[in-house]
Amino acid sequence: MKNIDQYLTANADRFVDELKAFLRIRSVSADSQFKDEVRKAARFVLDQLKGAGLTAELVETEGHPIVYGEWLGAPGAPTVLIYGHYDVQPPDPLDQWITPAFEPTIRDGCIFARGATDDKGQVFTHVKSIEAWMKTAGRLPVNVKLVIEGEEEVGSNNLDLFLERNKAKLKADVAVISDTSQYAPDMPAITYGLRGIVACEITVKGPKQDLHSGVFGGAIANPVNMLARLIGALHDDRGRVTIPGFYDDVLPLTADERARFAALPFNREAFLKELGVPAEWGEEGFTSIERRWARPTCDVNGIKGGYQGEGPKTIIPASATAKITCRLVPNQNPDRIVAALEKYLRGLCPPAVRLEFNTWHNCPGFVFDANSRFMAAARKAIEIAFGVAPVMIREGGSIPVAASFRTLLGVDTLLLGWGQNTDNLHSPNEHFHLADFHRGTRASAHLWLEMSKVK
Amino acid sequence: MKNIDQYLTANADRFVDELKAFLRIRSVSADSQFKDEVRKAARFVLDQLKGAGLTAELVETEGHPIVYGEWLGAPGAPTVLIYGHYDVQPPDPLDQWITPAFEPTIRDGCIFARGATDDKGQVFTHVKSIEAWMKTAGRLPVNVKLVIEGEEEVGSNNLDLFLERNKAKLKADVAVISDTSQYAPDMPAITYGLRGIVACEITVKGPKQDLHSGVFGGAIANPVNMLARLIGALHDDRGRVTIPGFYDDVLPLTADERARFAALPFNREAFLKELGVPAEWGEEGFTSIERRWARPTCDVNGIKGGYQGEGPKTIIPASATAKITCRLVPNQNPDRIVAALEKYLRGLCPPAVRLEFNTWHNCPGFVFDANSRFMAAARKAIEIAFGVAPVMIREGGSIPVAASFRTLLGVDTLLLGWGQNTDNLHSPNEHFHLADFHRGTRASAHLWLEMSKVK
Numbered sequence: 001m002k003n004i005d006q007y008l009t010a011n012a013d014r015f016v017d018e019l020k021a022f023l024r025i026r027s028v029s030a031d032s033q034f035k036d037e038v039r040k041a042a043r044f045v046l047d048q049l050k051g052a053g054l055t056a057e058l059v060e061t062e063g064h065p066i067v068y069g070e071w072l073g074a075p076g077a078p079t080v081l082i083y084g085h086y087d088v089q090p091p092d093p094l095d096q097w098i099t100p101a102f103e104p105t106i107r108d109g110c111i112f113a114r115g116a117t118d119d120k121g122q123v124f125t126h127v128k129s130i131e132a133w134m135k136t137a138g139r140l141p142v143n144v145k146l147v148i149e150g151e152e153e154v155g156s157n158n159l160d161l162f163l164e165r166n167k168a169k170l171k172a173d174v175a176v177i178s179d180t181s182q183y184a185p186d187m188p189a190i191t192y193g194l195r196g197i198v199a200c201e202i203t204v205k206g207p208k209q210d211l212h213s214g215v216f217g218g219a220i221a222n223p224v225n226m227l228a229r230l231i232g233a234l235h236d237d238r239g240r241v242t243i244p245g246f247y248d249d250v251l252p253l254t255a256d257e258r259a260r261f262a263a264l265p266f267n268r269e270a271f272l273k274e275l276g277v278p279a280e281w282g283e284e285g286f287t288s289i290e291r292r293w294a295r296p297t298c299d300v301n302g303i304k305g306g307y308q309g310e311g312p313k314t315i316i317p318a319s320a321t322a323k324i325t326c327r328l329v330p331n332q333n334p335d336r337i338v339a340a341l342e343k344y345l346r347g348l349c350p351p352a353v354r355l356e357f358n359t360w361h362n363c364p365g366f367v368f369d370a371n372s373r374f375m376a377a378a379r380k381a382i383e384i385a386f387g388v389a390p391v392m393i394r395e396g397g398s399i400p401v402a403a404s405f406r407t408l409l410g411v412d413t414l415l416l417g418w419g420q421n422t423d424n425l426h427s428p429n430e431h432f433h434l435a436d437f438h439r440g441t442r443a444s445a446h447l448w449l450e451m452s453k454v455k
Numbered sequence: 456m457k458n459i460d461q462y463l464t465a466n467a468d469r470f471v472d473e474l475k476a477f478l479r480i481r482s483v484s485a486d487s488q489f490k491d492e493v494r495k496a497a498r499f500v501l502d503q504l505k506g507a508g509l510t511a512e513l514v515e516t517e518g519h520p521i522v523y524g525e526w527l528g529a530p531g532a533p534t535v536l537i538y539g540h541y542d543v544q545p546p547d548p549l550d551q552w553i554t555p556a557f558e559p560t561i562r563d564g565c566i567f568a569r570g571a572t573d574d575k576g577q578v579f580t581h582v583k584s585i586e587a588w589m590k591t592a593g594r595l596p597v598n599v600k601l602v603i604e605g606e607e608e609v610g611s612n613n614l615d616l617f618l619e620r621n622k623a624k625l626k627a628d629v630a631v632i633s634d635t636s637q638y639a640p641d642m643p644a645i646t647y648g649l650r651g652i653v654a655c656e657i658t659v660k661g662p663k664q665d666l667h668s669g670v671f672g673g674a675i676a677n678p679v680n681m682l683a684r685l686i687g688a689l690h691d692d693r694g695r696v697t698i699p700g701f702y703d704d705v706l707p708l709t710a711d712e713r714a715r716f717a718a719l720p721f722n723r724e725a726f727l728k729e730l731g732v733p734a735e736w737g738e739e740g741f742t743s744i745e746r747r748w749a750r751p752t753c754d755v756n757g758i759k760g761g762y763q764g765e766g767p768k769t770i771i772p773a774s775a776t777a778k779i780t781c782r783l784v785p786n787q788n789p790d791r792i793v794a795a796l797e798k799y800l801r802g803l804c805p806p807a808v809r810l811e812f813n814t815w816h817n818c819p820g821f822v823f824d825a826n827s828r829f830m831a832a833a834r835k836a837i838e839i840a841f842g843v844a845p846v847m848i849r850e851g852g853s854i855p856v857a858a859s860f861r862t863l864l865g866v867d868t869l870l871l872g873w874g875q876n877t878d879n880l881h882s883p884n885e886h887f888h889l890a891d892f893h894r895g896t897r898a899s900a901h902l903w904l905e906m907s908k909v910k
Contacts, residue, residue, distance in 0.1 A: 030766035090764055096664055154766050181670075195669060199767045208731025209551055212881040213754045214650060214852025215636075217782050218746040221736035224755035224777070225686060232687025235680065276663025281676035281807035291673040299668045300679035300761065301770050307757035307778060309545055311485035311609050312654045312815050314780055314853075315756050315881050322679070323762060325769055327672050352736035360767050397669025398769075426667040426770050 003136045004445050008128075012438055015128050016111065018048070019437070022086075022120050023104040023113035029064055029087035029154045038064045038150050041086040041120075045127075045148050052131035054146070061158035064150030071134070072143045077452045078374075079143040081172035081411060083401050084123025084179065085152030088115035089426045096428035109434055110423075116432040117419035122178040123148060125418060125437065129444035141452035145172060149401075152179075155199070155361025156400050163408045173454075174374040175405045176447070178440065180395050180417030183264060185433075188386045188443075190378055191415035193293065193394035194402060196328035196365035198338045202230070202345060203321040203356040210306070210315040220316055221352035224305040227320040230345050230355075234298050238284040241298045241326070243344045249331045253294050261289045264391065274422055293394035297327040298341075327365075327396060334362035363400035368412050377450035378414045385443035395421075416443070458591045459900050463583075467893055470583050471566065473503070474892070477541075477575050478559040478568035484519055484542035484609045493519045493605050496541040496575075500582075500603050507586035509601070516613035519605030526589070527598045532907045533829075534598040536627035536866060538856050539578025539634065540607035543570035544881045551883035565878075565886040572874035576887040577633040577895065578603060580873060584899035596907035600627055604856075607634075610654070610816025611855050618863045628909075629829040630860045631902070633895065635850050635872030638719060640888075643841045643898075645833055646870035648748065648849035649857060651783035651820035653793045657685070657800060658776040658811040665761070665770040675771055676807035679760040682775040685800050685810075689753045693739040696753045696781070698799045704786045708749050716744045719846065729877055748849035752782040753796075782820075782851060789817035818855035823867050832905035833869045840898035850876075871898070 027041035028034040042058055042065045049056035049069035056069035064087060072079070091101035091114045099105040104113035111121065126146070133140045147170070149159050163170060183189040206223035207216075236242050253261075266289060272280065282291040291297075305320025307313035326337055342357045349355045369375070370392050382390045395415070402413040418440030424430040482496035483489040497513055497520045504511035504524035511524035519542060527534070546556035546569045554560040559568035566576065581601070588595045602625070604614050618625060638644040661678035662671075691697050708716075721744060727735070737746040746752075760775025762768035781792055797812045804810045824830070825847050837845045850870070857868040873895030879885040 030768065031764060090762070090768060092762075092764070093665070197669070197769070199769070201767075206732055209879070209882045209884075210548070211730065212852065212876075213752070213756060213780055214652070214782055215850070215876045215880070216730065216747060217754050217780075217851060218750050218752040219735060219737045219743045220730060220732055221734075222754045224758045225690065225753075228683040228686030228755065228758070228777075229690070230687075231680060231683030232685075235684070275666065275671070275675060277661055277675055277807060278809060279676075279805075279807040280674060281805060282674045288674045292671060295673050297668070297673040298680075299672050299677045299771055300683065301668060301768055302761035302763055302772065303679045303683070303758055303775060304760075304763055305758045306755065307545070307547075308759055309486060309547070312656075312778055312780065313485065313545060313756055313881070314652070314654070316754055317757065320758060322683075323767055325668055325672075325767065327669055350734075350736060352732060352734040354733060395670070396672060397667065421667075421670045424664070425670070426768070427664045429664075 001446065001449060004132045005442065007132045007136045008442055008445060015441065016434065019111065019121060019124050020104040022124060023115055024102055026102045027087045027150065028090050029151050030090055038087055042067050042150055045086050048127050049146060052127060053134035059162060061162065063158045066159065066162055067148040069146040070144065071140055073139055074141060074143050077142045078173040078454055079145065079171065080451060081170060081175040081405065082126050082144055082146045083175060083177045084126065084148045085119045085150065086148055087150040087153050089153050093428060098429055110431040111434060112429055112431040114430055116430050117423040118425035118430065119152065119179045121432040121437055122418055122440065125178060125440040125444045128441045132445055133448060140448055142448050145170060157361065159401060160404050160408065163404055167409060170409055172409065172411050175411050175413040176416060177399060177402060177413055178416050178418055179399055180415045181419045181421040182417055183391050183393050185420060186388065188382045188388065188390040189393045189417060190375060190390045191393055191395045191417060192370040193330065193367035194365060194399050195396050196332065196334055196363045197325055197398040198328065198334045198362040199325045199360040200338060200341065201321060201323050201358045203319055205319045205354040205356065207316065207318050209318050213314040213316050216316055221350060222316050223353055224317050224320040226350065226353050227305060227322055230348055231300055231322060233348055239282050241296065243340050245340050246296065246337065249333060250296060250329055251331045253290060258290065262287065264289065292396040294329055296329050296332060298324065300324055327398065329365045330367050332365065334364055338362060361400065363398055363403045366403055366406065367394065372412065373454045374414055374451065377454055378416055378447060381446035381450045382443045384446045385439050456901065456904060459587045460897065462587045462591045463897055463900060470896065471889065474566065474576060474579050475559040477579060478570055479557055481557045482542045482605065483545050484606050485545050493542055497522050497605055500541050503582050504601060507582060508589035514617060516617065518613045521617055522603040524601040525599065526595055528594055529596060529598050532597045533628040533909055534600065534626065535906060536625060536630040536860065537581050537599055537601045538630060538632045539581065539603045540574045540605065541603055542605040542608050544608050548883060553884055564890060565888050567884055567886040569885055571885050571887040572878040573880035573885065574607065574634045576892055577873055580633060580892065580895040580899045583896045584903065587900050588903060595903055597903050600625060612816065614856060615859050615863065618859055622864060625864055627864065627866050630866050630868040631871060632854060632857060632868055633871050633873055634854055635870045636874045636876040637872055638846050638848050640875060641843065643837045643843065643845040644848045644872060645830060645845045646848055646850045646872060647825040648785065648822035649820060649854050650851050651787065651789055651818045652780055652853040653783065653789045653817040654780045654815040655793060655796065656776060656778050656813045658774055660774045660809040660811065662771065662773050664773050668769040668771050671771055676805060677771050678808055679772050679775040681805065681808050682760065682777055685803050686755055686777060688803055694737050696751065698795050700795050701751065701792065704788060705751060705784055706786045708745060713745065717742065719744065747851040749784055751784050751787060753779065755779055782853065784820045785822055787820065789819055793817060816855065818853055818858045821858055821861065822849065827867065828909045829869055829906065832909055833871055833902060836901035836905045837898050839901045840894050
């Protein structure tokens with residue numbers, strides 16, 4: 001390991017330069033105008049894997065391509081399936097970035113760019129740790145199969161088909177994903193549970209075009225008012241989601257888990273200040289950590305209707321649209337939740353307007369066995385690189401692929417996050433601490449060794 | 456009058472050509488990027504008034520200029536204050552126009568363009584009837600004072616100051632405004648009542664920037680959900696506005712007025728089809744006409760928050776904004792309504808978000824004496840030009856200047872609408888029937904004569 005550690009140190013600056021090149025590529029998968037950039041990012045990853053000494057290829061899909069790479073030269077040793085994504089969230093609102101989203105800039109020990117932590121920076125730690133082994137030892141202590149996709153931020157629509165078609169090829173003993181966070185600075189974590197998600201878009205349609213609010217106001221249902229009424233009806237005064245049956249399948253938190261969560265440091269004042277909110281809000285009877293990791297939600301992610309310009313405009317808008325996501329917890333069935341949401345909204349919608357309901361991706365929430373042998377190997381690797389043992393946590397985000405790995409490939413996942421949840425992922429000024437990037441790369445390098453010891 | 460009627464007929468096509476030139480000017484007062492175009496429209500009106508033989512000037516204000524013109528060569532005859540506006544509503548949504556908003560096009564006997572009926576086309580009828588008198592008789596039978604402003608669509612913010620400063624100069628016996636509609640095709644109307652309006656914009660602010668809805672969802676108040684909750688709370692299940700005190704000062708409709716409204720033809724099926732709505736909606740216990748003319752409302756004119764692009768984006772938006780207008784009826788006090796709205800919303804807003812509340816223009820609703828001598832003169836002029844006596848109606852829109860004329864100048868207004876309320880004013884594909892344009896011009900020419908007989 002000494003040679004490898006030295007290689008990582010000697011090449012640290014080059015790794016950052018290469019990461020910058022990766023981050024300059026505007027691989028926004030949600031927006032079709034960036035299609036070519038998304039492909040460019042795939043090619044970048046492909047070249048990186050080949051450069052590290054792996055066999056690699058671009059796998060075409062109906063959407064953006066999947067990069068697949070492998071090295072299978074360690075017969076008898078475990079096979080690790082490494083997943084990451086090279087696509088990024090849209091960068092807007094653009095005017096809130098201090099430096100442009102796709103011009104990676106280093107300040108205060110961090111690299112700022114869209115995708116810095118989610119997930120280009122994090123997936124790059126594994127690419128570079130593999131390179132370090134291959135260039136130093138000429139081999140890896142485990143077999144690796146890498147699946148780096150370009151549609152994670154839009155629901156991984158073509159990934160499951162790829163997994164299903166390549167079940168044999170992708171056979172592995174364990175999966176590794178670095179797309180989560182440490183618990184706090186210098187408090188590395190292994191995430192053993194994630195929330196699921198359902199995403200939909202609802203449109204309330206009224207008159208065939210915008211109408212004069214003086215001439216017609218009061219006699220015609222206003223689609224914005226009606227949409228607001230629907231959304232307003234999604235929560236009660238105790239912060240609970242009111243969709244009938246929403247909580248029916250939710251497993252209660254165990255006393256043990258609540259105690260462990262409560263034992264984690266949580267500075268309420270710092271939390272509020274960091275986010276810039278005047279007070280906490282959420283479901284009555286649960287702590288902030290419980291609300292984020294283990295309770296389901298229903299949030300509007302965007303709303304639009306009627307006049308969008310400056311000044312007033314006295315119209316009744318023709319329609320109004322909202323994008324809605326629910327975060328789900330283990331045992332909630334996404335399809336059932338979506339159906340319940342649609343039924344509930346349709347029941348609330350008066351006949352004076354029409355409701356359109358469209359769904360996007362969904363995936364269930366889940367928890368993994370926190371005491372598996374691979375979990376133990378990961379704990380050791382992290383402790384070596386970070387100098388401190390990781391805490392075992394859950395997270396509020398969703399990584400649908402981890403659910404697919406379990407259901408389609410029968411393999412559990414180690415969720416090893418090197419970033420911070422304050423790194424502004426999905427927000428302006430996303431960044432990744434360079435110290436975390438380098439420690440993550442080192443932990444990854446040690447992980448392959450520790451995993452090779454698992455019998 | 457024969458010569459004048461002949462002049463109107465002989466010059467009808469030229470009037471349409473000149474109206475087209477007027478409509479080509481993109482005088483959108485709400486949007487500062489069109490400032491030069493707004494001034495260009497003012498100059499167009501100025502040139503028209505001078506061309507007709509009036510004394511005219513541009514009066515600068517802190518916003519867009521007011522065009523003032525006068526001809527006072529009929530001592531002893533009544534003095535008529537004519538008001539109109541040369542500014543127009545924003546043209547968006549642009550993609551719904553069959554022909555571009557500022558490229559006037561004639562089809563199906565109508566001229567299509569933003570401002571065709573509201574108000575360029577209608578104000579032009581008076582300009583052209585005055586021209587007809589001056590070019591034919593060398594004089595008018597009444598004294599006229601014209602005030603054509605450029606800020607009607609944004610609240611006429613500088614008009615009241617102009618009226619106050621020029622009380623003596625603007626002294627008149629009656630005012631005339633053509634910015635309303637006929638009751639129906641071939642059913643000309645005199646409008647003796649209008650609703651008032653209050654306009655505001657509310658912004659719910661949450662985190663200092665968009666946040667990842669997985670990482671933070673459930674523990675942070677979502678500004679869009681909260682805004683929707685506030686808007687959803689503005690009406691009850693009977694379609695009534697829930698702002699405390701909202702109806703306190705509303706005068707009930709008299710049995711006589713309800714009977715007259717009920718006697719007007721109203722084809723529900725045609726109304727629904729024309730607007731493209733599946734069903735009526737509104738305050739329980741009132742007819743569609745009553746809801747539109749004589750009951751107050753609370754409508755959202757535009758809403759915006761969070762991700763506006765295509766596809767999903769899993770964020771908790773930093774803020775959400777809605778533009779709200781209430782239409783008011785006579786005896787409701789606009790300032791009191793705005794204060795009640797703000798107080799109500801602040802009371803509903805949880806401490807986990809911040810509420811910003813900004814107001815724009817407001818004006819009260821009112822009714823005029825439907826039996827005055829000038830009303831009788833107008834009825835006669837309209838009957839001559841349209842071949843049928845007008846019906847006496849109220850309208851749901853707001854013309855703040857009519858309130859100002861009464862309070863500041865002590866003069867009542869004749870609201871003589873030549874257009875149709877289905878002319879898509881404030882909507883895409885606004886238009887004005889050429890037959891109505893020509894009949895309106897003729898009615899205007901006769902109006903000056905009939906008014907000269909009022910003692």
